[in-house]
Amino acid sequence: MALLSKATSLALVQNVHRLVGLPNGFPPPEAPPAPRVRLRAPGTRSAEHVDVAVIGAGPAGSAAALIAARAGLKVLLLERGEYPGAKNVSGAAFYGSAIMDELIPRWWEQAPVERYLSRRVLAFMAPETSVALDFRSARFAEPPYNGVAILRPKFDRWFADQAVAAGAFLLNAAVVDDVLWEDGRVAGVRVRRDGGDIRADVVIACDGANSLIAKKAGLQRQFHAHEMSLGVKEVLALDEATIRERFQLSGNDGMAVEYIGSITEEVSGGAFLYTNRNTLSLGIIGQISSLAQHKRRPYELLEGFKAHPAVAPLVRGGTVREYSAHIIPEAGWNMLPKLATGGMMVAGDAAALCFVAGLYLEGINYAILSGIAAGETAIAAYHEQDFSAASLARYETALKARHVLGDFHGYRHAPAMVNSERLQNLYPAVIAHAAEQIFRVRGEPKQKIGPIALEALRQHKVAPVELIQDMLNAGRSFGW
Amino acid sequence: MVTTLEERMRTVRFRVDDRPHILVNAGICKDCSVRACVYVCPANLFVPLDDGGILFNYEECFECGTCYIACDKEGAIQWSYPRGGYGVTFREA
Structure with missing residues (x-):
């Protein structure tokens, strides 16, 4: 793998810009300078071909691109924003430090952590x-x-830079409108420009919660x-x-x-x-x-x-x-798309891998885990030169091995439970009401907690049958 | 201290494309009484008109997709992303 000089990299940037029909000098001046790129030795493929095209430079996309580029694959990371993170919003708490440490040892020493x-x-x-x-x-x-607390426009930009340092080619300001098909399998991406078709052996859709690509490829249904x-x-x-x-x-x-x-x-x-x-x-x-x-x-x-x-x-x-x-x-488990097909995988929020269960509000960690799993699957497929649906179905196995699917299946009842009317508004009110009674000192005989709790339930018209149902449901969702 | 939506929106950077990325079919909207879009849009871009139609402005759109997910009228909102590099650009979010 040769590290290309700055001048050669610039020529490459311009080539890719021509390839997707972007004028030179685009993205605009406020966008970061084009990164240095490393490519593996020229193969027999034409210039418009990459081994892996990753759509979206969020946590899933950058993880997938980083893994695949490290293994020497030619990776194109496509970002529709002016820079990675420009379109991304999270709280953001990131609970994936140990996972990130696997990718980039002692990552917290260099990443923009708040x-x-x-x-x-x-x-x-x-x-x-x-x-x-x-x-x-x-x-x-x-x-x-x-x-850690992070700000996504800063964190995502840093993470995408790590993928670039590993050899991935990052193209900003490139919106992908569709995938290309050949012989019944996905064979590339269509960037919104004249002549913006880029062929790829593997496409990894990491285009976020509102993934139009997963739907266009027929892997995800319309959302409710x-x-x-x-x-x-x-x-x-x-x-x-x-x-x-x-x-x-x-x-x-x-x-x-x-x-x-x-x-x-x-x-x-x-x-x-x-x-x-x-x-x-x-x-x-x-x-x-x-x-x-x-x-x-x-x-x-x-x-x-x-x-x-x-x-x-x-x-x-x-x-x-x-x-x-x-x-x-x-909706977690209940809205997971078909995760892979011939030539294509879906990762991160695009695969609805967002863990929302009241106590837990996690997504960036699952995005990275799924990005790694997709990247590893792409590498295995590349070595066998087999990009069929059967070959990429190993992505699901990789997601199981990294406990992603297990977590979502284990908590599959939680999202509906958390969004239910009684859990949303009734029980928090009962708890707050009971606490107020417990802590209020009136100069009257002290009530014990049992009667206070019963009175709170009665005042808020909680039916005993519903309460028992909800407790069992909560147990099924969170307890066992 | 109340922050108005106008004040909030002034903190967001948009690089406005000359082509709208979302098209609203006013003909369909005229027959809609639900008008979920008017309430759910975080940038208040859907304004109901006296004649029963909807006035939509794409320029300060967060590209979140909430409008088309909330809308139950087939074909009323034609949704896509803006051209690469255009639209909202978060710096802190």
């Missing part, structure tokens, strides 16, 4: 009260760190509005010292808070708040069907969240640096 999440809070919200479970671990504040949630988010500027003091953090330790209950009023959903170095990331998530049904505007719910008496003191004085929105595939 804070190490050593404090996790789960808060049950009622209109004026809240009850929270507050977990802290000093061990979470030590390498390799359990979770109850399977998808909309997240709207703000990044608020707040100085570092205030963040440390307000959230009781030392150094670069950080905190992740997930809010459930009436924080999104009658809408099924929740809210989140993460501490970054000198900003806060916070937002609300609402099930799309539920937003539509209740005719609620997401940014109004965001305003309501920020005004809640338990939240307002946390965000006070913060000025909005950026507002953003993105959808989240929430």
Whole structure:
């Protein structure tokens, strides 16, 4: 593998730009300079051919590209944004440190990490009260760190650069409209430009939650509005010292808070708040069907969240640096697409590999795991020169080996449970109500907790049969 | 301290394409009474008109897809991504 000189790389960039019909000098000047590229020795294939075309330079795409490029395959990583991460939004808490460590040892020393999440809070919200479970671990504040707060435009850009350093070729500002077919299998991608067809032995679709490619290739069906949630988010500027003091953090330790209950009023959903170095990331998530049904505007719910008496003191004085929105595939196991076909695999959010289960809100880790699995499958297929559906079906085996499918299957009942009416609004209210009764001192005889709990259930009209059903359901979803 | 949507939207960078990436079929919208798009769009880009139609502006679109997922009228919203490099460009999100 020869490392090409800068001049040669520039010529290559221009070639690829010509190939996909982009004028030279595009993307615009504010985009980062074209990366140095390494290619394996010229083969017998024509210039328009790559071994692997990865659609989307998010965590799944960059992981897949990095793995395949390291094995010496010719990898083209296509990103529709001005740069990787330009179109991407997450909370963002990243709980995949150990996985990333496998790819890039001691990655946290070089990646743009905001804070190490050593404090996790789960808060049950009622209109004026809240009850929270507050977990802290000093061990979470030590390498390799359990979770970190990140900002996606910065993190994704760094991760894509790692794939480039491994030899992948990154093409920004390239939107893929469809896949190419040949002999009944996927044989490349169609970039939106005249003559933008690029042939590839393997296409890995990592084009995100709203993956048009998985649908066009017939691997994913149309979504139902109850399977998808909309997240709207703000990044608020707040100085570092205030963040440390307000959230009781030392150094670069950080905190992740997930809010459930009436924080999104009658809408099924929740809210989140993460501490970054000198900003806060916070937002609300609402099930799309539920937003539509209740005719609620997401940014109004965001305003309501920020005004809640338990939240307002946390965000006070913060000025909005950026507002953003993105959808989240929430139905887990029940909306997984067909994961592979001849010449093609689907990974990350495009494969709906987003783990949403109340206690857990994870996606970036599963994106990377699935990207690795897809990359490894592509490498095996390349060595055998067999890109048939049967060959790429090994992707599913790889996903099982990396416990991805096991996790989603194990928690397959959780998404519906978490988005159910009673879990969303009724039980958090009961918990908050009972807590208020327990802590309120009236100068009357002290009630014991049993009668208080029964009274809270009665006042909120919880039917005993439903309660038992829900407890069994919760057990089935989370317990065993 | 209340932040208005207009103030929020001013914090977002868009590189506006001269071609819309989403087309709304006003003819179909006229017969729709649900109008989910009007409520769910995080950028408030769907504005109901007095004549029963919908006014849509693609320029400050987050490209999230919520509108077409919420819409239950076949063919009302024709959705695609903007040209490469155009549209929303997040810096912090």
